[in-house]
Amino acid sequence: MGPISFVKGHWRILLLVVFVAGALVALFVPGGIMADDSYVEGQNDNPTNLEYGLGLDGGTRISAPVVGMTAENIDAGAVNEEDGSVDQQQLNEIEQTLYEELGLETGNARVSVDDEGNVHAEIFTDEVSEDEFAAALAEAGVEVDPDDDIRDGVTAETRSQIIQTINSKINAAGLSGGDAYESARFGGEYYIVTEVPDMDPDELRELLAERGIVEVVAYYPDENGTQTNETVLTGDDIATVDPPSPSERGSGYEVPVQVDSNAAEDYQNRMNDLGFTGEGVGQCSLRGDGETINFDHENEQYCLLTVVDGEVVDAHSMGPTLASNMADGSWANDPSFVMGAQTQQQGAALSVNLQAGALPAPLDLEQEQTLSLSPALADQFKLYSLLIGALSVVTVSGVVFLRYSDVRVATPMIVTAMAEVVILLGFAALIRMPLDLSHVAGFIAVVGTGVDDLIIIADEVMDDGDVSSQRVFESRFRKAFWVIGAAAATTIVAMSPLAVLSLGDLRGFAIITILGVLVGVLITRPAYGDILQRLLTDK
Structure with a gap:
């Protein structure tokens, strides 16, 4: 058999090998696949390239709303309706009027135009009422209704800039594994969530309290x-x-x-x-x-x-x-x-x-929600996660070997399931995803659901005894794969809202589960089918 014929006949297995090899490089080679300037040899005591979040490394998470008030879609006449051009001078004049009328400090007012051409005026203080804000806009020639046109909170663009600035502060301070993101609450309120491993609440609170103007x-x-x-x-x-x-x-x-x-x-x-x-x-x-x-x-x-x-x-x-x-x-x-x-x-x-750079608006730390975990307790969670993962592998392996007396079926099943976990860990190391307890739960779920799919394949192709014919095997495998594909699609649809919405730890669980399903359907399940075909048929 020539090299081309060999690749054509074993491409699914070879694809699995390539992904596992790449995952091992991302996990264990210093700097990983895409090494960058942040990696310094000898300064990382972690035997792998994995990064850990609060639950496995300790640290602090602070959630807080943004201080501010917004007048949305104001009729400032600064945007030309025909060509969409913006009169920046007029926007600056409105902003300057807000500073003068309300006695605001530097950085506490902003008048901007969004991507749709709507003008928004924002002030970043809690010492001004809605009526005072409306009166200041009236002095600038902009009439608004304080009850209908003005709301608490800031625009999505400002929140995005706050998140970018906090992430930049975390990176500039050398706090590896930190992250900032937005969390939506019931009632339309938004919180800015900042997570930084190996930092106590007072230090993180001090970092967030500084506007940096x-x-x-x-x-x-x-x-x-x-x-x-x-x-x-x-x-x-x-x-x-x-x-x-x-x-x-x-x-x-x-x-x-x-x-x-x-x-x-x-x-x-x-x-x-x-x-x-x-x-x-x-x-x-x-x-x-x-x-x-x-x-x-x-x-x-x-x-x-x-x-x-x-x-x-x-x-x-x-x-x-x-x-x-x-x-x-x-x-x-x-x-x-x-x-x-x-x-x-x-x-x-x-x-x-x-x-x-400066935070566009301050965070209301008086309404903060804080979660802090000591590094010692996080190390215990890391050890327990490893033990639970090993126990789940042993348990699944035992059940599989009890279910099938044929080593040709059971052994590839366990190896393929473990390969799926290795690929996911390699992906996490590659993109520098900080692993948390929710991700660990996702990995355990991936092992369970992955073996479930492999059992469906094994049971289907071995149904009615003799499976020595390649044609019979392929027919039964296709039937099983349709079942697995439908189940995978259902899982992805069910988990997608959790992965997209800012729902805390549930998001990490959903992301790992979806990635595991995709890796299984596209890589590991087809490879397992090829392995079974070569072990059970006459080919």
């Missing part, structure tokens, strides 16, 4: 000699960020940043206009105690303040070299400088906030 504020004397301040850079103007390091000035920490090229020239020009590159060089004597900055002074100050969520975390002066480069206009060609922080913790938080 970073600003560089110029603190300088005006024409009358009175100290004033002006925001000259925001976090959106920062292109790249490096980790914090001890300050060369002798105290505090520095976070090197690269300013976006689109904002660099404006920042440079403003520093020149305000005098920071002339008489203001080195003229900042403000000092802090590690927590706050003391603004009690007599002399004129030219300080660049690092402000995070409205709190000043550092104040420093313009250095001579930086001032010289800005004065001659060359700094904009390589727009880099350092932002300061008084403590290492503030520096690390500043770096994370700049990398991840």
Whole structure:
């Protein structure tokens, strides 16, 4: 038999072998199939490439709603109905009016257009009533009914951006296996769920409580000699960020940043206009105690303040070299400088906030729902899961061997069922899926339902005794496979809502079950049929 004929005659079995081999590589080869920069040899004490969630690794899950109020589908006249173009200036004017009328802090108002061309106005505070919100919109020329047009909560786009930002914060902080997602509740309310392994509730709560709105504020004397301040850079103007390091000035920490090229020239020009590159060089004597900055002074100050969520975390002066480069206009060609922080913790938080960006809206942590699990207890769950999985394999194997006295039928059945689990584990390792207790339950269900299908195949093809004829075998196998296919379709349809909806642990169970059914129908069941055919027929 030539190689081509061999492949044609055994392609189902070969396909199973290829998938099992790929799964083993994904599971045990350092870095897996798609190694990335996050893998560092020698820093992973896990013998496999599997990642674990809260139930198997310990950590904290916090669910909380978003603080905010939305006026939906407002008639702002900012969208051209003919060509769909958006008048961004008008949207900015409405947003600015909300800030002025409601006295909002930076980042607490937003006016945007969704993909369908509908205009939404949002405010991210719980200190404004619906009537006050409607009155502020009226000042901007937008009439809304506070009872019908304004609702609690934020838009789906804002929730999506919150999830992206939290995931970025988790990744920037080096918290492997963490995840953020949306959970729908009865009554139309949405919660943002954040899960981070190996972190206690206070640490995660502190991470989520920070909006991460970073600003560089110029603190300088005006024409009358009175100290004033002006925001000259925001976090959106920062292109790249490096980790914090001890300050060369002798105290505090520095976070090197690269300013976006689109904002660099404006920042440079403003520093020149305000005098920071002339008489203001080195003229900042403000000092802090590690927590706050003391603004009690007599002399004129030219300080660049690092402000995070409205709190000043550092104040420093313009250095001579930086001032010289800005004065001659060359700094904009390589727009880099350092932002300061008084403590290492503030520096690390500043770096994370700049990398991840600011949260579009705050979370209402007063209504949080918290689940915390210690790593020691999670290790016990991991051991128990392994024991239960082994016990299920032994139990199923025993039942199969009791049901069939023919080793030719029972042994391939057990091997094929285990191959299905290996493929699923390899897939989980490949996509870095954090395994939890719900996934373990799904794996056990896959073993049970998989063997059920294999028993249906074996019983059908061995019905009425003699099955030595290849034609008879194939006829009986097709009949059994139709039954298995119908059952698989039913399972997928039944589990799909659980896999799509945000229903907590039920989602993990449903995803593993559906994947197991698909792997079984497309790979393992056909391979088992080929194995039986070669063992039981004359071919």
